[in-house]
Amino acid sequence: MRVLFVTTEMDDFVRVGGLGAVSAALPRALRPLADIRVMLPGYRDIIEQLTHIQIVGRCPAFAEMPACSLGRAATRDGLPVYVLLCSQLYDRPGNPYGDESGRDWPDNDIRFARFASAAAELAMGKLDKNWAADLIHANDWQASLVPAYLAWRGAKLPSILTIHNLAYQGLFPKDSLRRIGVPESSFHIDGVEFYDQLSFLKAGLVYASHLTTVSGTYAREITTEEFGCGLEGLLRVRSDAAELTGILNGIDESWDPRSCAQLAQQFGAGDWVGKKANADYVRKQFGLAVSRGPMFAIVARLVHQKGIDLVLSAADEIIDAGGQIVVTGSGEPALEQALIDAHRRRPDAIGVTIGFNEAQARRIFAGSDFTLMPSRFEPCGLSQMYAQRFGSLPIGHQTGGLAETITDGETGFLFSHPSRASFLGGVRRAFSTFVAHDQLDSMRRSAMGRSFSWSISAGSYSALYRKLASV
Numbered sequence: 001m002r003v004l005f006v007t008t009e010m011d012d013f014v015r016v017g018g019l020g021a022v023s024a025a026l027p028r029a030l031r032p033l034a035d036i037r038v039m040l041p042g043y044r045d046i047i048e049q050l051t052h053i054q055i056v057g058r059c060p061a062f063a064e065m066p067a068c069s070l071g072r073a074a075t076r077d078g079l080p081v082y083v084l085l086c087s088q089l090y091d092r093p094g095n096p097y098g099d100e101s102g103r104d105w106p107d108n109d110i111r112f113a114r115f116a117s118a119a120a121e122l123a124m125g126k127l128d129k130n131w132a133a134d135l136i137h138a139n140d141w142q143a144s145l146v147p148a149y150l151a152w153r154g155a156k157l158p159s160i161l162t163i164h165n166l167a168y169q170g171l172f173p174k175d176s177l178r179r180i181g182v183p184e185s186s187f188h189i190d191g192v193e194f195y196d197q198l199s200f201l202k203a204g205l206v207y208a209s210h211l212t213t214v215s216g217t218y219a220r221e222i223t224t225e226e227f228g229c230g231l232e233g234l235l236r237v238r239s240d241a242a243e244l245t246g247i248l249n250g251i252d253e254s255w256d257p258r259s260c261a262q263l264a265q266q267f268g269a270g271d272w273v274g275k276k277a278n279a280d281y282v283r284k285q286f287g288l289a290v291s292r293g294p295m296f297a298i299v300a301r302l303v304h305q306k307g308i309d310l311v312l313s314a315a316d317e318i319i320d321a322g323g324q325i326v327v328t329g330s331g332e333p334a335l336e337q338a339l340i341d342a343h344r345r346r347p348d349a350i351g352v353t354i355g356f357n358e359a360q361a362r363r364i365f366a367g368s369d370f371t372l373m374p375s376r377f378e379p380c381g382l383s384q385m386y387a388q389r390f391g392s393l394p395i396g397h398q399t400g401g402l403a404e405t406i407t408d409g410e411t412g413f414l415f416s417h418p419s420r421a422s423f424l425g426g427v428r429r430a431f432s433t434f435v436a437h438d439q440l441d442s443m444r445r446s447a448m449g450r451s452f453s454w455s456i457s458a459g460s461y462s463a464l465y466r467k468l469a470s471v
């Protein structure tokens, strides 16, 4: 079974958010079950890190998209990786989607259509004479045109589109159609048109053989008006036809506080002295006051989705009750600034590092008592799983993957509405638990003992691959 896994982030090379973590872990978990290969755009950061890239094919210019080459390489542990080489499109500073100040690249339609079109050709056996795919697994809007190009070229290859976040859709003006070779005849309500714009994500939702998302709860939620971002009608049709399913993400096994080299002190369940050594370290590192109160963590992309504003609105109450807050992440400039301002007001109780460093994130999970996740919606969420493994009990909104991976009152706390009042309800329960030592001990043990192994998800994906490709 040959599978091409098409993604635009992979933690081995570039980190932006949860998609990068999934793209590093899931193909590896699938390796025993399939000949799976990852395809990525040849960003500057990737080219610099891959030592041997062998050119295996060339794509001619298409519509207004430049010619490019396809390179083949492998990760250090031998996972095959294809990279699309086109310096004009991908050899740039900044992140995969925008410049150094966070502005999207104006030619993102061309950048990701070029990528998707080449992925379709590779899968069809037109680029690497030694390999073709039995199935394509595309991820998020950036790769959503892959199933569409396959369809427009008459290929019968089965395809899966995984939705990691429906809120990012890749919308472009109509004149983009011509630039990227999309047939005008597909620009209608049952095709790639979304309110007179071209929607990359919708193309995938229409043309992929099967859709998945990263939890069963989110799979149901996105068929409703509240969470469907205007695409709920289409998603309901696909769900009714049993073509939309939820497969929960896992987390990498390296997230283990007993062996994690980056911690101030490694610890296992029950070793609360070891956990406290990490708390002391984090307090010192962030310049927080010495305290016996609970430490609340936020490790997240700092965007509206994550409910950071709710935490800011409740910060005084948390601090007045004896808590401290530690934040790391990057995202929307206004939220970054609001957090920096909060830190300036209370440097003894609020610590903030803008930017993302995984070692730092691990130390924060290890040192904190609770992890805040008041996300308005959360397709799966990874931080709440990392947090549990490190004995930091998550306080999460009962939505998406949070509702499935946090057991209320046992491994964390769930609250029902993304409002300040409901969030504070969860926080108050955490404060009560913090002083009830037996309960805290038993919840931490339950949380740390949970398995979020990728092998379960990999088994579900593999079964779906086989069903669709009948291989």
Ligand SMILES: Nc1ncnc2c1ncn2[C@@H]1O[C@H](COP(=O)(O)OP(=O)(O)O[C@H]2O[C@H](CO)[C@@H](O)[C@H](O)[C@H]2O)[C@@H](O)[C@H]1O
Binding pocket: 015, 016, 017, 018, 019, 021, 022, 164, 165, 214, 249, 299, 300, 301, 302, 328, 329, 330, 331, 355, 356, 361, 378, 379, 380, 381, 382, 383, 384, 386, 401
């Ligand atoms: N700049 C940065 N700032 C903060 N953290 C960063 C970061 N870069 C990488 N990360 C890492 O990404 C993790 C966050 O991942 P999440 O899954 O919680 O959210 P994200 O919204 O990015 O992912 C989306 O895709 C994933 C994967 O399917 C879904 O779990 C999720 O619900 C969905 O919103 C953090 O724990 C951290 O390790």
